[in-house]
Amino acid sequence: MSTDSKFGEYGGQYVPEALMPAIEELTDAYERYVLENAEGFMDEFHQRIADFGGRPLPLQHAEQLSERYDTAVYLKREDLLHGGAHKLNNALGQVLLAKYMGKERIIAETGAGQHGTATAMAAAHLDMPCEIYMGETDIARQRPNVFRMRTNGAEVNPVTTGRGTLKEAISETMRDWATTVENTHYVIGSVVGPHPFPAMVRDFQAVISEEAREQIQEKEGRLPDSVLACAGGGSNTMGTFHHFVDDSEVDLYAVEAGGSSLDVDEEAGVAPNSASLSTGEEGVLHGARTKLLQDSDGQIMESHSVSAGLDYAGVGPELAHLVDEGRVHPVNVPDELALEAFHRLSQDEGIIPALETAHAFGYLEAMEGPDSDETSDDLGDIVVVNVSGRGDKDLETVIEETGNRDLDMAPDMTLFRELGGGGL
Amino acid sequence: MSLESAFADEAAFVPYLAAGDPSYEASIEYVEALERGGADAIELGLPFSEPIAEGSTIQEAIVRALDAGMTVERYLEFVTELDVDVPLVCMTYYNLIYQYGDEEGPRPFVEAAAEAGIEGFVVPDLPAEEAGPLREACDEFGLDLVFIVAPTTEGDRLDAMQEHVSGYVYVQARLGTTGARDDVSDHTERSLARIADWDVPKAVGFGIKTGEHADRIVSAGADGVIVGSALVDIVAAGAEDGEDTAVVADRLEEKARELKEGALAGAPPQAGR
Numbered sequence: 099m100s101t102d103s104k105f106g107e108y109g110g111q112y113v114p115e116a117l118m119p120a121i122e123e124l125t126d127a128y129e130r131y132v133l134e135n136a137e138g139f140m141d142e143f144h145q146r147i148a149d150f151g152g153r154p155l156p157l158q159h160a161e162q163l164s165e166r167y168d169t170a171v172y173l174k175r176e177d178l179l180h181g182g183a184h185k186l187n188n189a190l191g192q193v194l195l196a197k198y199m200g201k202e203r204i205i206a207e208t209g210a211g212q213h214g215t216a217t218a219m220a221a222a223h224l225d226m227p228c229e230i231y232m233g234e235t236d237i238a239r240q241r242p243n244v245f246r247m248r249t250n251g252a253e254v255n256p257v258t259t260g261r262g263t264l265k266e267a268i269s270e271t272m273r274d275w276a277t278t279v280e281n282t283h284y285v286i287g288s289v290v291g292p293h294p295f296p297a298m299v300r301d302f303q304a305v306i307s308e309e310a311r312e313q314i315q316e317k318e319g320r321l322p323d324s325v326l327a328c329a330g331g332g333s334n335t336m337g338t339f340h341h342f343v344d345d346s347e348v349d350l351y352a353v354e355a356g357g358s359s360l361d362v363d364e365e366a367g368v369a370p371n372s373a374s375l376s377t378g379e380e381g382v383l384h385g386a387r388t389k390l391l392q393d394s395d396g397q398i399m400e401s402h403s404v405s406a407g408l409d410y411a412g413v414g415p416e417l418a419h420l421v422d423e424g425r426v427h428p429v430n431v432p433d434e435l436a437l438e439a440f441h442r443l444s445q446d447e448g449i450i451p452a453l454e455t456a457h458a459f460g461y462l463e464a465m466e467g468p469d470s471d472e473t474s475d476d477l478g479d480i481v482v483v484n485v486s487g488r489g490d491k492d493l494e495t496v497i498e499e500t501g502n503r504d505l506d507m508a509p510d511m512t513l514f515r516e517l518g519g520g521g522l
Numbered sequence: 523m524s525l526e527s528a529f530a531d532e533a534a535f536v537p538y539l540a541a542g543d544p545s546y547e548a549s550i551e552y553v554e555a556l557e558r559g560g561a562d563a564i565e566l567g568l569p570f571s572e573p574i575a576e577g578s579t580i581q582e583a584i585v586r587a588l589d590a591g592m593t594v595e596r597y598l599e600f601v602t603e604l605d606v607d608v609p610l611v612c613m614t615y616y617n618l619i620y621q622y623g624d625e626e627g628p629r630p631f632v633e634a635a636a637e638a639g640i641e642g643f644v645v646p647d648l649p650a651e652e653a654g655p656l657r658e659a660c661d662e663f664g665l666d667l668v669f670i671v672a673p674t675t676e677g678d679r680l681d682a683m684q685e686h687v688s689g690y691v692y693v694q695a696r697l698g699t700t701g702a703r704d705d706v707s708d709h710t711e712r713s714l715a716r717i718a719d720w721d722v723p724k725a726v727g728f729g730i731k732t733g734e735h736a737d738r739i740v741s742a743g744a745d746g747v748i749v750g751s752a753l754v755d756i757v758a759a760g761a762e763d764g765e766d767t768a769v770v771a772d773r774l775e776e777k778a779r780e781l782k783e784g785a786l787a788g789a790p791p792q793a794g795r
Contacts, residue, residue, distance in 0.1 A: 112616055112647045114575040116672035116694060118679060259581060265572060272574045279674065367571075382617040382647070383572060395594045396621030397571040 103293030106422065108415035111292040113385045117272070120279035121292055127199045128294040132191075132301055139198055143191050143302075150223055151180045151190060153305065157313035157482070162446035167466035170318065170480045173449070174310045176334065176487065183452060183487030184306060184334045185216035189285055191302035193220040196283035203278065204228040206285040207271040209236055209264030209330075210407035210454070211243025212487060213287030218252035220285075228252040231271045233262035236406055243491055261400050264410045268384050288331025289414030292385030296336075296414050303337025310482055311341045323478020324349040327486065328457040329428075330372060330408035332417045334486035343425060349478070352417060353461045355403030356430035362391070362399060369399040374413045375421050375428035383411070389418040404433040404499055405453035405492070431460035437499055439463055440489060441507035452487035453495065459483065525609050525642045525666045525689030528563040529723035533785040534746030535560055535736070536690075536725055537753050537778060538613060540567035540583040541600050542592030544761035548770070549587070550604060552757060555771040557606040559778025564606065565644060565748065568597045568614035575646035579751040579758070586761060594618055594631075601638040609641035611668065611689070616648045619656065632659035642666030642689045650682040657686050668692050671717060673709040684720055691720060692748060695728040695739070714743045733784025740788025747785050753777060 103109055103125075111121055131139035147153050155175045163171040176184035193204055204221045206228070208214030214230040221228035230247050234256045237244050247254050260266040268291075275284040289296045289303075307325075314322050327338040329352035342348045357371030369391040371377070378389035381396055391399040391411040403409045420426040431439075439459035444450045451459065464470060465477050489496070500508045528534050537556045542549050556564055569584040569592050576584065601610060612635055616628075623630025635643075642665050648656065650669060660667045666689025671680070673696060683691075695710045710726055717724060726739045727748030736747045753774060760770030 110652055111649060112652055113649065114646050114672075115649055115670045115679075115683075116575075116674055118649050118672075119674040119676070122679075259578075259585070260571075269572050269574045273577065276575065379621075382615075382620055384574065385647070390617075392617070392621070394621070396617040397588070398617075 105296070105416040105419035107380070108387050108418045109293055109296060110387050111385060112382045112387065113272070113292045114276055116276045117279060120275070123199070125294045127195060128298045131195055131198055132298060137198065139195070143194055146194065147187060147190055147305065151186050152178060154309050155179060157310055157317065159317070160447050163462070166446070167462065169466055169477065171462070172314060172317070172322070172480070172482045173447070174306060174338065174482060174484045176306060177449065177451065177455070177485045181212075181216050181219055182490065183212045183216065184303060184337060185212045185287065185487070186220065187305055187337065188287070188299050188302040188333060189213065189216035189220040190223070192283065192285040192298070193217065193224050193226060196285070197224055197226065199283065201281060201283040202227070203282040204285055205231070205271055205274050205278075205282055206287060207231045207264065207267035208287060209233070209267065209409060210405070211236065211240040211247070211491065212407055214252070214254070215243050215246045215250070217285050217287070218247040218250035221252065222250045229255060229274070231255050231257050231267045231274070233257045233264065233267045235262035236264070236267070239406060239495060240491060263406070265384070265398065265412070272384070288333040289336045289416060290331045290384060290386060290388070290412055296386065296416055299333050300336040300340055300416065303333050304340040306334070306337040306484065307339060307341035310338065314480070314482060318480055320480070321345050321348050322480040322482045324351060324481045326351045326353060326458045326461060326481065327484040328353045328408060328454045329375060329413065329417065330355065330410050330454060331412070332414035334484055336414060336416060338484040339426065343420070350426045351461060352421070352426050352428050353458045354428060354430040355405060355408040355436070355457055356432040357402045357404070358433055360430070364393050367393060367397060367399055368402070369411070370402045371430070372401040372403045372408045372410055373430040374411060375417060376430045378413070386415045388412050388415040404436060404495065405457065407452065407454040408457065429461055431457045431464065433499070434503065434505070435460035435464060437496065437503065438506050440496060441500075441505060441509070444489075445507055449485065450489040451485055452489045453492045455484070455486045456489070525563060525611065525668075526723060528609055529690060529725070529745045533740045533789045534562035534723070534725065535778065535782040535785050536563045536565060536746055536748045537561050537781070538565040538567060538748065538750030539753060539757065540569055540580065540587045541597050542569065542587035542590055543583040543754070543757055544586045545590045546592070546596065546600065548767045550600065551767050551771045552774050553604055554606055555775040556753070556778045557608055559775040560782030561608055561778055562746065563609045563611060565611045565613045565750070566601065568594065568612055568618060570615035570618050573615060577751065579754050582758065583754045594622060598634055598638040601635070601640055610639060611642045611644055612640045613644040613646070616645050619643070619645065627659070628656045629659040629662070632656070632663050632665060636663040636665055640665065642668055644668045644670070644692060646670060650679070650686050653686050670694050671713055673713055676716065680716060687720070687722055690723040690725045690746070691717060693717070693724050693726045693744065695726050695730070710739060710744070711742045733780040733787070736781050736784030737788040740785050747781065749781050
C-alpha cells in the first residue's frame with residue numbers, strides 16, 4: 099500500500115512547522131501499526147471494534163424500498179455501531195493508536211457531535227483523558243450529544259470564533275495540538291487534514307466496505323451496480339467506497355448536501371450548501387490541498403446544510419482525486435429532499451436515519467422514485483446504501499424543519515406545533 | 523533594500539500587524555507609527571479566514587480586518603500606499619497566495635506583491651516540503667522566503683528548511699500559537715544553537731511583549747526580535763474604546779521604541795558587526 103502523502107495533486111501536509119514532527123511521528127506509527135500490524139495492533143483493533151463496537155454489522159435487504167424502486171436495495175447498517183454512527187470505527191482506531199504511541203491525552207473536534215461522542219466513548223473505554231472542541235452554534239443545535247460527551251467524562255470546549263461550526267472547531271483543535279504535541283494525539287474525525295490522516299481514517303473506516311463487499315456477494319452472488327454514501331468531510335464515504343474502488347463495474351455516488359441552493363453569495367462569504375465536490379475549487383485548507391467552498395480571493399466560505407455533520411467547506415483529498423479521475427460521481431441533494439427521505443426511511447423501513455444519511459436516500463428517490471425521469475434509471479439492479487448513522491440526535495432539528503415545510507411522508511405536526519419549541 | 527540588510531547594523535526589531543485592522547485608514551497610520559518607533563522591517567499580515575497558526579489575539583485582529591473589508595486587492599493597494607522605508611514582509615496562509623490570478627500556483631501573487639513593494643513572505647502553513655513552487659516564484663521576482671523554526675524542529679527538517687530559507691529565519695520561541703506571554707521560554711537558546719551555522723539572520727518571535735524580553739532574547743544570541751500580539755493588543759484596545767487613531771498610533775510608536783531599545787540593550791551596536 100502506498101504511503102505517498104498525495105492523491106494525485108491533492109493532499110499533502112500544509113501545517114505549521116511546530117506540528118510537522120508530530121505529523122512525522124504519526125506517519126511512522128501509521129505505517130508500522132496500521133499498515134504492518136506491528137505488535138498485533140490491527141488484531142487488537144478488530145477485536146475491540148467487534149466486542150465494544152458490535153461488528154460485523156448487517157447488510158440488510160430493504161423490502162419496502164426495493165419494491166418502491168423496483169431495484170434490490172441493501173442497507174449497510176452503520177447506524178447499529180455502538181454510539182449510533184460509523185464514527186466509532188475511526189475514533190477507536192485512533193485512540194488505540196495514541197495509546198500504542200505512548201500519548202497521554204486525546205483531543206478532537208466535532209461538528210454534529212457524532213465524532214466527539216465516539217471519541218469520548220473510545221477514550222473512556224481505553225482510559226485516556228479527552229477534550230473535545232465544538233463550535234457554539236453546533237453546541238446549541240446538538241445539545242444531547244454535548245451531554246453524552248460529558249457523561250463519558252470528556253471536557254467540551256466551546257469555540258466562539260467565526261460562525262461556530264466545524265471548520266472553526268478544527269482550527270481551534272489544531273491550535274491546541276500546536277501547543278501540546280509532545281504528549282497529545284489529535285483524533286481528527288474525517289478523511290481530511292494533513293497526511294497521514296486522510297489515509298489512516300479511511301483505513302479504519304474501510305471495515306465498512308470490507309464487510310459490505312463480502313456480504314453482497316453472499317446475498318446476491320455478485321457485486322452491486324451502485325454504492326451510495328453521503329459526503330461531508332467524507333469518512334463514511336471513503337469507508338463505504340474503499341474496497342469497491344478497484345471494481346470498475348460498481349458505480350460510486352458521493353451524495354453531498356445541496357443545502358437551500360447551490361448558488362453562492364460571494365459578498366457575504368456564504369455558500370448555502372456543503373457541496374464542495376460538486377461546486378468547489380481546488381485550494382488549501384486544514385493541512386491539505388482539496389476541493390473547497392471559497393471566494394475568488396481564496397477566503398473560506400461559510401457552508402450550510404440542515405445536517406450539521408455535512409456542514410463543512412472542504413472534503414477529503416482522496417475523494418476530490420477520485421472525482422477528478424471520474425471514479426466517483428459527485429451528486430447532491432437539497433435540504434428538503436433529505437428531510438423527505440428521512441421520513442420515508444423512518445416509515446417504510448422502521449429506521450430513523452441521521453440527516454446526513456438521509457441525503458443518500460434522497461438521491462435514491464431522485465433517481466429511482468416515481469417522480470424521477472424515466473430515462474434516469476441508471477443506478478442498476480442492485481444498490482447498496484450506507485446508513486451512516488441513526489437520527490435520534492436530529493429529532494429536534496427535524497421537528498422544527500418539518501413544521502416549517504409541507505413535506506411528503508411527514509407525520510401530522512399539529513401536536514408538535516401546539517407543544518411549541520423544545521417539546522421533546 | 524533587502525530583508526537581510528534590516529539586520530545588518532544592529533539588533534533588529536520586526537513588528538507584525540494585520541493589514542486593515544481595525545480599518546484600512548487607521549491601519550496605514552499604525553504601520554507608519556511602527557516605523558517611526560524604530561522598526562527595521564515589518565511583517566504585514568494579509569488576513570485569511572482560517573488562521574490555524576495564530577492565537578486568539580491575532581485571530582481577532584484578522585476577523586476585524588476582514589469585517590472591515592480587507593481583500594487581497596485592497597491589501598496590495600495598502601502596501602502601495604504605505605509610506606515607509608523599511609522592508610515589508612507579507613505574512614499569510616498559502617491558499618490566498620495559491621488562488622490569486624488566472625494561472626495555477628503562487629507565481630501571479632508573488633509577481634503582484636513584488637510590484638506593490640513586498641520584499642518577502644512568511645507562510646505559517648507551508649512547510650519546506652510543500653514550498654518548492656513558492657521558492658521558485660520568489661527567486662524569479664527577487665523576494666525572500668522566511669521559514670519558521672519551531673522548538674520541535676530537528677534533523678532532516680532543519681536541513682530542508684536551510685535549503686529554502688532566505689531573508690531571515692523566524693525562530694519560534696516556544697510551542698503553541700502566537701500570543702504575548704510573560705515568560706520567554708528557554709527553548710530559545712537551544713533553538714538558536716541548532717541553527718548557529720546558518721548564514722541568515724535569526725529573529726526570535728512568539729511571546730515577546732516588553733523591552734526587557736527583547737533584551738534577554740538578543741542577549742541569548744538572536745539578531746532580532748519579532749513582536750505581534752503585544753502590538754495587536756494596543757490596536758484591539760483602541761478599537762474597543764473607540765479612541766482616536768492618532769492616540770493609538772502614538773501608543774504603538776512608544777511601544778515600538780521600547781522594544782527596539784530593549785533589542786539594542788541586548789547587543790549594543792558595534793563597528794564592523
